[in-house]
Structures are given as structure tokens and as C-alpha cells.
Amino acid sequence: MAYDASVLPDVTGLTVGIIGGTGDQGRGLAYRLARAGQPVLIGSRSAARAEQAAAELRTLPGMPADATISGGDNVEVASRSDVVVIAVPWDGHRDTVAGLREPLAGKVVVDCVNPLGFDKQGPYPLRVEEGSAVQQAAALLPDSRVCAAFNHVSAPLLADPEVDRIELDVLICTEERELVGLVGALAARIPGMRGVYAGRLRNAHQIEAFTANLIAINKRYKAHAGIRVTDI
């Protein structure tokens, strides 16, 4: 079937927790989702920093007066959320995810981490023993429902209150087709975004790694590039 936003499930009541929610990507996603009316919890190693980030986001332009956004430490946020986005730096990915195995059991986990290195010639993908960040998460979280998504979303666009729409597709890699609807519905809450199934977890590496290409494109064309899948 073609992509059809009208058949997406209702996810408006789900609480989205964002582990690493004080970083650029996590904070930006938290802002966009809360701005769209989604209940959001920002997670950080420090509950105080998470609460501060939530308080700051509440004051940003575009945020509705009744936005539901607050902060807590990572374990609390993982426990209290229905869907948990992993948005930590790659350096801390393994330890952070491993430490959340119990609170994440039974939950939907969305990994948006891109393992990249940087040198004089710019960004390049790092080799990951498990194949990709999301496969590492899946291995560490056998009782969770893990997928990759939101890898290509530009943090500066997410953070810019002047930006009303973010035109790109969120590529979703998963072994569970049902997650495509759920995560796609979350993506579609952000105006301009669609969630598109893009293969199994074993094909997530190249999506994570493609962020290096987007960085090269951004530099060359002075853009905040994303990708749109054509013909769907």
C-alpha cells in the first residue's frame, strides 16, 4: 500500500520519554513533540538538569500553554514513559542503554543515535560491533521493542521556534511492522514529517551512517538537509 497518514494510530495519549533529552537532538525532539501536544519527559543523568531543560522549553515560542513537559533522571523517565527515545551521544550509548534494561522492559524504544567519528576530512561512520547503534540497543534490551528512527532530523531545525514545518521523512528500521505505525504517527505529529518503513534492523547501519553524508551536504549547500523518499 502507499503511504497513508489517515490510517496512523492515535498516539496522542502516549508519554514520550527522551533519554539524553538535554543534548541537541533530544532537546529538539522534545520541543517539537511537546509543541505538537505530545506528553514529553526529558531524561538526563541529572534530574535537575532535565527539569531545567523542560522548564526552558516550556517558555519557547510556539509551545502551547497546556504543554505537558517535565524532566527527571533517566531511570525515572524510562519507567514513566510509553515510548522512549534514545538520544545520547554514541560514546555513552552502550552504558546508558544497558543501565535501563529493566525500566525499558516491555516498552517501545526508538534509537536515533548515529555512531560517527570526525577528523580533518569531516565525519565518517564508526564501525559498530553489533552492526549499528540500534542493533546494539536491541541486543542490550531483549525485553523491549526496539527500532531506529529520527536519525536524520536536523537539530538546528528542531530547535528553531521560527520553523513551522520540517520537510523530511523519518526512516524507521524495525523487525516489528506494528512499530512503523506507532513511530510513524509520532513523526507525523511534527508538521512536514512522515514516518516511512525502511527495512529491518540489519539495514539500519547505513541510515545511521548516512548522517555523515547529510553533514557533508549541509556544509556544501549551506543547508539543514534531510531526505524525502520519492514515489510513496
Next chain:
Amino acid sequence: MAYDASVLPDVTGLTVGIIGGTGDQGRGLAYRLARAGQPVLIGSRSAARAEQAAAELRTLPGMPADATISGGDNVEVASRSDVVVIAVPWDGHRDTVAGLREPLAGKVVVDCVNPLGFDKQGPYPLRVEEGSAVQQAAALLPDSRVCAAFNHVSAPLLADPEVDRIELDVLICTEERELVGLVGALAARIPGMRGVYAGRLRNAHQIEAFTANLIAINKRYKAHAGIRVTDI
């Protein structure tokens, strides 16, 4: 700077040779380029099969009466062309490219080969010792100007005479910025296509591998998917 088609170089006089021009991808590119008025040479191990493919393409709807398209064996085509597209199956990539080192010296070589494996779960990227097909070509062709491009172009769309426009971006990986203009201008001869710089050769692997994701997308959404870079 932003993407600007008006500054592309004039490539209308360049002869484009297509090694593996009797395969689906090569044949489709040959058809589209010749249909746009580009001089095209189809290369194959067998000159007779190449000539036959060229003769068949000349009779397809949309082909101008004065189209310049003919066939020859791979060595002859490599020798007589200005720009040479490598469109052979991955299995034969190393041997074919290595055998063309001399005729390809000094030429622009565009590699569009995607090293993929297939099993019951569908396609997946193969590990390539050099990192990617295009890096293998660059290592084998030290005297050529090598880039990756046209990796994501749907062969069925290329081959369908009813299709007037193919809406997608051709991602170009290269160490030579000048090639972006030249190959981008070739891509832009096909209505709907843009050529976009997408990073150095070391970041080509994920573009080649992403074809596995496009195949998954095509299956799921019954589409001939490509990608469009947003915000440029």
C-alpha cells in the same frame, strides 16, 4: 551555495560509455541519456550483444530520431568515451574494472554499483574490503577520476518509456569537487533529477548500502522509491 542548475557545465558534447550497458541499470541509464540527446556507447563483454541492446533502445518510444547510441565491447567503449559509467553486477566488478585500467586512464569514471546480498529476509549490504564498490574502483584505477553516482536510480523507472520525469536526487561522492558539476550536469539531463554532492568516497558505502533500504521501501509501499534531499 544552494543547489543551482543554472551554473552546471555544458556536457552535451561528451560521449558517455556504459560498461555493463546490457544489464537493467546500465541499459536504463543508456536509454535515458540517449533520449535526452547525450551521445551514448553501450559496453558489454560481447560487442554483438551491446550493439543489439543499442539497436533495441533506438526503437523505444521517446528516443529522438537523431539519437547517437551504439554498442561495442567494454574496452572499445571505455576507449571512445569521455565519461564512463560502471554498471556491472557486483560479482564482476573487480575483474571488469581492473581490466579497463588503461582505456580508463585520464577519464571520468562513475561507479553506480551496489554490493548487496540477498537471503530469505531480503537484501543486505555486503562488506567490501576497500570500503565500497567505488573505493574499490578508485584503488584499481589510480589514473582515472572516480566518483559514485546513480546508485539509487530505479531500473524499472529508467526503462519505462511512459515515464517522462524521474523525481530524485543523484548523490555524488567524490574527492574532486569539479566532478560534481560534470556528473550533476549529466544527471540533470534526465528530467526530474538533480546531482547533489554527498561527501567523500569514504562516505559512499552507506549510499551504496542504502539501496537495500530502497528495496525494502519498494516492497512495502509498492513503489519505485528514490530519495530527494530537502532544504537544498
